[in-house]
Amino acid sequence: QVQLVQSGAEVKKPGASVRVPCKASGYTFTGNFLDWVRQAPGQGLEWMGRINPNSGYTSYAQKFQGRVTMTRDTSISTAYMELSGLTSDDTGVYYCAREALYYFGMDVWGQGTTVTVSS
Amino acid sequence: NFILTQPHSVSESPGKTVTISCSRSSGSIASKNVQWYQQRPGSAPTTVIYEINQRPSGVPDRFSGSIDSSSKSASLIISGLKTEDEADYYCQSYDDSNHVFGSGTKVTVL
Numbered sequence: 001q002v003q004l005v006q007s008g009a010e011v012k013k014p015g016a017s018v019r020v021p022c023k024a025s026g027y028t029f030t031g032n033f034l035d036w037v038r039q040a041p042g043q044g045l046e047w048m049g050r051i052n053p054n055s056g057y058t059s060y061a062q063k064f065q066g067r068v069t070m071t072r073d074t075s076i077s078t079a080y081m082e083l084s085g086l087t088s089d090d091t092g093v094y095y096c097a098r099e100a101l102y103y104f105g106m107d108v109w110g111q112g113t114t115v116t117v118s119s
Numbered sequence: 120n121f122i123l124t125q126p127h128s129v130s131e132s133p134g135k136t137v138t139i140s141c142s143r144s145s146g147s148i149a150s151k152n153v154q155w156y157q158q159r160p161g162s163a164p165t166t167v168i169y170e171i172n173q174r175p176s177g178v179p180d181r182f183s184g185s186i187d188s189s190s191k192s193a194s195l196i197i198s199g200l201k202t203e204d205e206a207d208y209y210c211q212s213y214d215d216s217n218h219v220f221g222s223g224t225k226v227t228v229l
Contacts, residue, residue: 035218037220044207044209044220044221044222044223045156045158045164045209045211045220045223046220047217047218047219047220050218059216059217061217062120095163095164097164100169103152103154103169103170104152104154104212104213104218105152105154105166105169105170105211105213105218106154106156106164106166106211106218107166107169107175109163109164109165110163111163112163
């Protein structure tokens, strides 16, 4: 079945960077855009950006421009989200989500990766 | 860019109907489609409505969606409320290469 599998929890110090992988299976990895969504503790969903796994084209939310980099490795059907200059405000759960082919929304979600930024 | 505003919380008894609104700050709510996601505590979101009023397979027909283009708002309606419907619900729309999520609504089944 279609799945997005993410890595386990990460703990980082302020100022560091974190790279979160998202491994896709059960569908053609290059056929759908892949998005990243953040959720701070007790807060709502926040869209960070998207990547076209076929071309590598990326589009980032203005809030994260300059701090986020989304990449992919098609040989292993894995997308990555790297966030630099971490602060405590970056603590939260990071989800990858597949964009649907025929509408502008997400139809499959990863289980989420918890990132904790603490000194 | 635009923002999507939802009520913070709604509550109702089992068997009743709740309606969650999603108001767009600028632009037309009908110009781009609207999705609704359900998120239970500790879990990833799942889609309950896509393209304003379409249900993915497996989602009961107690869930429905609509838009009111004159008021720039979309709505998620949950009828025949069950305890399993207790969750956070988010609307989502898209414009100018950006996805935007609503602020989220906590549904409590009394």
